[in-house]
Amino acid sequence: MTGRPYHHGNLRTALLAEAERTLRDQGIDHLSLRDLARQAGVSHAAPRRHFADRQALLDALAEAGFLRLGDEVRAAIDTAGDDYERQLRAAASAYVRFATQDAALLELMYVVKRGKHSPALDDAFGRLFAAFDDLLRQGQHAGERQLGDPGRVRLLLLAAIQGTAALVTSGSVDAAQADQLIADAVALCTHGLMPRAAGRSRP
Amino acid sequence: MTGRPYHHGNLRTALLAEAERTLRDQGIDHLSLRDLARQAGVSHAAPRRHFADRQALLDALAEAGFLRLGDEVRAAIDTAGDDYERQLRAAASAYVRFATQDAALLELMYVVKRGKHSPALDDAFGRLFAAFDDLLRQGQHAGERQLGDPGRVRLLLLAAIQGTAALVTSGSVDAAQADQLIADAVALCTHGLMPRAAGRSRP
DNA sequence: ACCTGAACACCGTTCAAGT
């Protein structure tokens, strides 16, 4: 129907989408502006209108990544029902799933965050952090048992989640072990006991 | 005394040292073979004798990084005395310190490990992993209280350490909070209780 | 407002040749 217009029409979006795919499939070393332009069917200088330089593209990728990850974490919490621990595990699993499927992107996200301080990026990261923090504060407000300073428990759980993601993407741990790690971390931070091994529960 | 020889003499070592410094000071984007050659005072093609391509240099950096980090962790344990928890905290602190001082290198190390499988690299990583694992197994053998499956506790502690490092390098947590995070994680994994806040202990 | 084409400096990689 729509013969695609001479002016690409949505070059910025197309470049970002293609960049995310390249990042996932080939790694950041194969991410070149000229190549993206080629695949979008425009001249090598066209991206300049939308991204001042290569770094600007990476910044935009990082920002979009934090926003999407935040959304996925929130969605996981929303569909986890009312049980607090179950919600925590769902949130953590969503984070680890993202880390597994988009390892290179997640890495880029934190590299950019370390190097750059733009309001847009800080906001996107803040939304992700808040997805976890809101849940944890909510839990402590609803009278969940606390083992100590709530702020410290919160930080510890965040560390465990991010650490689990790191262990998975580095290949030191598989998906099943990651799920158990998450369950253990959540249980230890909420009631101070690790769950029994799967086969040993009794009626 | 020694006029430096025409043949550089130790080009490989010089390149690696300079690369590590550039990585620390300028980031991986500014790491170029030609630039390293320039700073070593050799032609741009000279590094080829020692590193087949840029990736080979990165691989060597990663391997050396894992070895050094393993050594630093072991050294920290050795100088921590006989108390098990103190040893654990010292090991974790050494890891986090490395992550703080050589964030770009640590990142590169895990990127390389994910992409490449050479015996040398696997061995270097194995030596780091073993530094922690030996300590943890030693602790459980010496009759330290266990809260559950020792393998799971071990993994959880590794996740907490790596997660703490991630929080520090991403700027979400400062050095003091990192120390407390480590102390909390170690305490929770060994006796299931978080240590009291600093000012509130009673005689 | 958005894109093209030529140009420049830089890089990784290769290879014949030098010592």
Next chain:
DNA sequence: ACCTGAACACCGTTCAAGT
């Protein structure tokens, strides 16, 4: 055994010019 110098393909970036 180790290094040089020229060469090639590629990239990021810039800018005058086109629609």
